Amino acid sequence: MISVQEAEAIIQAQVRDFGTEQLPFEKTLGRVLAEDLRTDRDLPPFNRVAMDGIAIRYEDFATGTRTFRIKGTQAAGDSPIEISSPDECVEIMTGAALPPSVDTVIRYEDLELHDGQAKVKIDALQKGQSIHTQGKDRKQGEVVATANQTVNVALVGMAAAVGATQLTVKKLPRTVVISTGDELVDVNQNPSPYQIRRSNSYMVKAALEKYGLQADLLHIADDQSQLKARLQDCLERYDVLILSGGISMGKFDYVPQVLEELAVEKLFHKVQQRPGKPFWFGVHAGGAVVFALPGNPGSTFMCLHRYFMPWLQACLGIARQAGMYAVLNSDFSFQPPLQYFLQVKLNISEQGQLLATPLEGNGSGDFSNLVEADAFLELPAEGSAFQKGEVYRVWPFKEVG
Amino acid sequence: MISVQEAEAIIQAQVRDFGTEQLPFEKTLGRVLAEDLRTDRDLPPFNRVAMDGIAIRYEDFATGTRTFRIKGTQAAGDSPIEISSPDECVEIMTGAALPPSVDTVIRYEDLELHDGQAKVKIDALQKGQSIHTQGKDRKQGEVVATANQTVNVALVGMAAAVGATQLTVKKLPRTVVISTGDELVDVNQNPSPYQIRRSNSYMVKAALEKYGLQADLLHIADDQSQLKARLQDCLERYDVLILSGGISMGKFDYVPQVLEELAVEKLFHKVQQRPGKPFWFGVHAGGAVVFALPGNPGSTFMCLHRYFMPWLQACLGIARQAGMYAVLNSDFSFQPPLQYFLQVKLNISEQGQLLATPLEGNGSGDFSNLVEADAFLELPAEGSAFQKGEVYRVWPFKEVG
Numbered sequence: 085m086i087s088v089q090e091a092e093a094i095i096q097a098q099v100r101d102f103g104t105e106q107l108p109f110e111k112t113l114g115r116v117l118a119e120d121l122r123t124d125r126d127l128p129p130f131n132r133v134a135m136d137g138i139a140i141r142y143e144d145f146a147t148g149t150r151t152f153r154i155k156g157t158q159a160a161g162d163s164p165i166e167i168s169s170p171d172e173c174v175e176i177m178t179g180a181a182l183p184p185s186v187d188t189v190i191r192y193e194d195l196e197l198h199d200g201q202a203k204v205k206i207d208a209l210q211k212g213q214s215i216h217t218q219g220k221d222r223k224q225g226e227v228v229a230t231a232n233q234t235v236n237v238a239l240v241g242m243a244a245a246v247g248a249t250q251l252t253v254k255k256l257p258r259t260v261v262i263s264t265g266d267e268l269v270d271v272n273q274n275p276s277p278y279q280i281r282r283s284n285s286y287m288v289k290a291a292l293e294k295y296g297l298q299a300d301l302l303h304i305a306d307d308q309s310q311l312k313a314r315l316q317d318c319l320e321r322y323d324v325l326i327l328s329g330g331i332s333m334g335k336f337d338y339v340p341q342v343l344e345e346l347a348v349e350k351l352f353h354k355v356q357q358r359p360g361k362p363f364w365f366g367v368h369a370g371g372a373v374v375f376a377l378p379g380n381p382g383s384t385f386m387c388l389h390r391y392f393m394p395w396l397q398a399c400l401g402i403a404r405q406a407g408m409y410a411v412l413n414s415d416f417s418f419q420p421p422l423q424y425f426l427q428v429k430l431n432i433s434e435q436g437q438l439l440a441t442p443l444e445g446n447g448s449g450d451f452s453n454l455v456e457a458d459a460f461l462e463l464p465a466e467g468s469a470f471q472k473g474e475v476y477r478v479w480p481f482k483e484v485g
Numbered sequence: 486m487i488s489v490q491e492a493e494a495i496i497q498a499q500v501r502d503f504g505t506e507q508l509p510f511e512k513t514l515g516r517v518l519a520e521d522l523r524t525d526r527d528l529p530p531f532n533r534v535a536m537d538g539i540a541i542r543y544e545d546f547a548t549g550t551r552t553f554r555i556k557g558t559q560a561a562g563d564s565p566i567e568i569s570s571p572d573e574c575v576e577i578m579t580g581a582a583l584p585p586s587v588d589t590v591i592r593y594e595d596l597e598l599h600d601g602q603a604k605v606k607i608d609a610l611q612k613g614q615s616i617h618t619q620g621k622d623r624k625q626g627e628v629v630a631t632a633n634q635t636v637n638v639a640l641v642g643m644a645a646a647v648g649a650t651q652l653t654v655k656k657l658p659r660t661v662v663i664s665t666g667d668e669l670v671d672v673n674q675n676p677s678p679y680q681i682r683r684s685n686s687y688m689v690k691a692a693l694e695k696y697g698l699q700a701d702l703l704h705i706a707d708d709q710s711q712l713k714a715r716l717q718d719c720l721e722r723y724d725v726l727i728l729s730g731g732i733s734m735g736k737f738d739y740v741p742q743v744l745e746e747l748a749v750e751k752l753f754h755k756v757q758q759r760p761g762k763p764f765w766f767g768v769h770a771g772g773a774v775v776f777a778l779p780g781n782p783g784s785t786f787m788c789l790h791r792y793f794m795p796w797l798q799a800c801l802g803i804a805r806q807a808g809m810y811a812v813l814n815s816d817f818s819f820q821p822p823l824q825y826f827l828q829v830k831l832n833i834s835e836q837g838q839l840l841a842t843p844l845e846g847n848g849s850g851d852f853s854n855l856v857e858a859d860a861f862l863e864l865p866a867e868g869s870a871f872q873k874g875e876v877y878r879v880w881p882f883k884e885v886g
Contacts, residue, residue, distance in 0.1 A: 109687075110691070125676075128681075129676070129678070129681060130678060130679060136733050136734040136738070137734075157736060159667060159668075159707065159735070159736070160666055160667065160679075160735075161666070161667040161669070161677075161679055161680050162667075162679065163679060164679070175736070177735040177736060177737060178735055179666060179668050179681075179780070180668070180679070181678065181679040191734075192734045193734075221852075222853050228853055228856060229856050233856075236856065237692045237786075237882065238688065238852060238856045239856045240687050240688055240691040241684040241685065241687055241691070241782060241786075241852065242852070242853070242855075242856055243687075244682055244683060244684035244687040244688070245681070245682055245684040245782075247672060247673070247675075249672055265561055265580065266560060266561065266563075267560075267561035267562030267580050267581070268562070271510070271644075271645045271648060272648070274648075275526075275530070276562075277531060278531060278561075278564060278565070278581070279562050280529070280530060280646070281645055281646055282645060283643070283645035286510075286511060286642055287638055287639065287641055287642030287645070289511070290514050290638045290641040290642070291638045293514060306560065332537050332579050333537040333538075333592075333593045333594075334537040334561075334578040334579055335537070335558060335560070335576070335578060336560050337537070337578075379579075379580070381642060381646075385639065385642075407835075408833050409834070409836070409837045410833075410837045411836075411837040431807070432810060432811075434808075434876065435876060436810045436811045436812040436838055436839045436876045437837055437838055437839070438833055438838070438839055439837075451622075451639060451642060451646075452629055454639035454643075455629060455630050455634075455637065455639045455640045455643055457639070475835065475836055475837045482637055
């Protein structure tokens with residue numbers, strides 16, 4: 085049986101490129117840029133007035149002028165008004181383009197205005213004050229966001245600012261989430277006393293939505309020939325198959341055998357971990373990648389976040405994050421020689437410390453605590469008694485806070 | 486001028502209840518539950534077999550039986566098969582409902598199977614092993630998620646498991662994001678040398694999408710009568726107006742005056758902070774809440790995350806989070822007696838410490854660094870020299886990791 089680290093390395097060696105597509109910039113939140121975004125003009129595009137007040141020549145103030153005749157009023161968006169004598173000024177608004185004949189802005193708070201004149205009430209000015217100079221933030225053509233960056237809220241605003249109405253982003257893999265198991269009925273059906281409702285597929289689909297990935301759902305009955313026919317179809321139509329269930333040692337766990345008959349090469353089956361030990365991973369001759377996850381909800385959820393998500397991020401070119409670490413907030417023991425993924429609640433102490441508090445659970449079949457959990461804490465297979473205060477790698481699936 | 490804390494208290498006193506609505510459970514990710522979610526059956530609903538193998542009566546093993554005749558094979562979802570003599574067993578699969586006549590499961594790894602018989606290879610068993618007992622995770626009717634909880638991925642799965650095809654969630658406020666300023670042109674237009682493109686509204690709209698809130702966008706020219714007519718209309722049609730721009734001291738900053746003419750009571754104007762000092766906040770006689778944010782992108786963004794988002798969370802009943810704190814990762818100084826919101830990048834050290842690294846910026850007009858930033862660090866107005874290693878409150882707007 086391979087280790088978690090070996091499984092991760094095998095999966096990361098199967099990174100795919102799904103190409104790119106163009107989208108309206110407002111539709112790209114959470115997607116990954118496929119090319120650098122550059123400014124079309126300097127930022128700011130002109131010497132931008134940063135306060136409401138008047139604009140003067142500093143030299144005129146320095147040589148003693150304190151009262152200035154208002155030549156005109158220039159709002160943001162207006163063409164610049166030029167002064168033509170040393171005692172003139174322009175009444176000017178935040179966001180206006182500074183006229184070339186002036187170089188310094190004095191805010192209303194430091195002025196007295198009457199009869200078309202502005203009197204300066206202060207004795208000292210800084211030349212060029214209250215002006216956000218052209219190109220100070222970025223020069224024309226400069227990169228404001230790089231390829232492989234995830235589009236965040238500020239980046240949507242930046243795309244608008246530089247007029248990038250369309251953005252080229254990474255395409256997402258065509259993904260199908262497949263459930264198997266005759267004990268499963270649909271959510272709107274009434275299960276018999278021996279049946280349960282399908283829930284894993286919906287959970288997986290919801291997790292992928294965060295990346296803008298709209299997965300298809302499919303249920304296949306525990307029938308070997310049907311399984312084969314439908315999986316064959318999926319292997320042709322999708323880039324990724326995420327299966328849950330059907331990979332244990334049970335008599336009706338046909339999935340591994342059928343996948344191998346369909347020319348899906350098994351790269352591993354079983355990982356030294358809990359939950360999720362029966363995890364099966366392989367690649368089809370045609371290129372499709374198959375994540376066959378154990379059917380227990382806790383196992384499905386863990387494998388999805390520990391293996392699939394990092395693989396998807398790698399496919400999309402998202403920079404591999406350095407590991408994230410948290411402090412175990414109470415003692416915990418786990419005997420078997422397996423890497424244990426402990427469901428934890430995260431919070432940040434007033435000292436800025438990330439604390440991971442274990443949630444009690446009843447094994448991998450129990451997912452009632454997942455609703456409360458923020459992350460898995462990855463406890464090494466070598467250890468068994470884990471002490472409060474020790475630091476371990478953590479895999480969050482919710483925002484920290 | 487009021488403090489940040491006073492502004493926050495005034496806003497939090499204006500919390501509204503926008504009612505509830507029913508949605509298909511698959512559409513509720515990120516929404517807030519309006520009622521408790523309960524199990525319709527025990528979880529698990531039956532004594533659930535947790536390993537593939539055979540099921541026996543423990544007593545038979547304890548009294549010496551090691552070889553059991555296989556009475557039949559019971560897959561997950563099948564009706565239970567009962568044994569009728571001490572040397573019988575049921576070959577049984579993970580997920581099956583344990584028949585009442587047996588009480589213990591032995592996995593395949595500990596068996597030899599041939600000629601319809603299973604021979605146990607181990608000497609010790611625990612009575613009831615490899616069974617996930619009925620109701621162990623939750624009893625029928627027990628709460629699995631409470632009102633005011635945000636629907637996360639696991640909760641979507643849980644809703645499916647308990648057959649809650651429709652969930653009652655909090656309604657979101659009808660929201661309009663209004664930009665003002667004649668210097669602004671639309672994103673697909675070519676700005677003159679003195680104009681810039683609208684970007685704030687798109688940024689605000691994108692930020693609200695995280696909560697599933699689809700805001701309308703509206704641009705109003707700097708014309709007092711037009712502004713009045715359109716704001717009046719908005720005050721009738723929306724629960725919340727988020728304006729950006731038009732609230733400084735400029736001659737064309739009609740917004741505060743027009744709002745007051747429209748019976749919007751000003752609750753404050755100007756906050757002792759940078760960026761975002763000109764922030765104006767009020768409530769309409771009809772109930773609508775008006776956040777008039779300064780037009781500089783950095784100011785808009787900060788006020789949105791520091792004031793609007795916590796207000797929205799309070800309206801939706803999301804439990805007020807304890808503050809989140811981070812360690813300042815390099816010295817920083819800021820002289821003016823204003824609460825300073827420093828753009829920072831967050832990361833977590835290998836010791837599990839949340840570190841906030843300042844991003845250099847060029848004042849509130851510069852939002853080019855926001856694309857890189859993860860959070861604002863809130864530096865108290867009383868201080869001016871902030872030292873590396875000190876801990877301050879942090880307002881994240883991206884996931885930490």
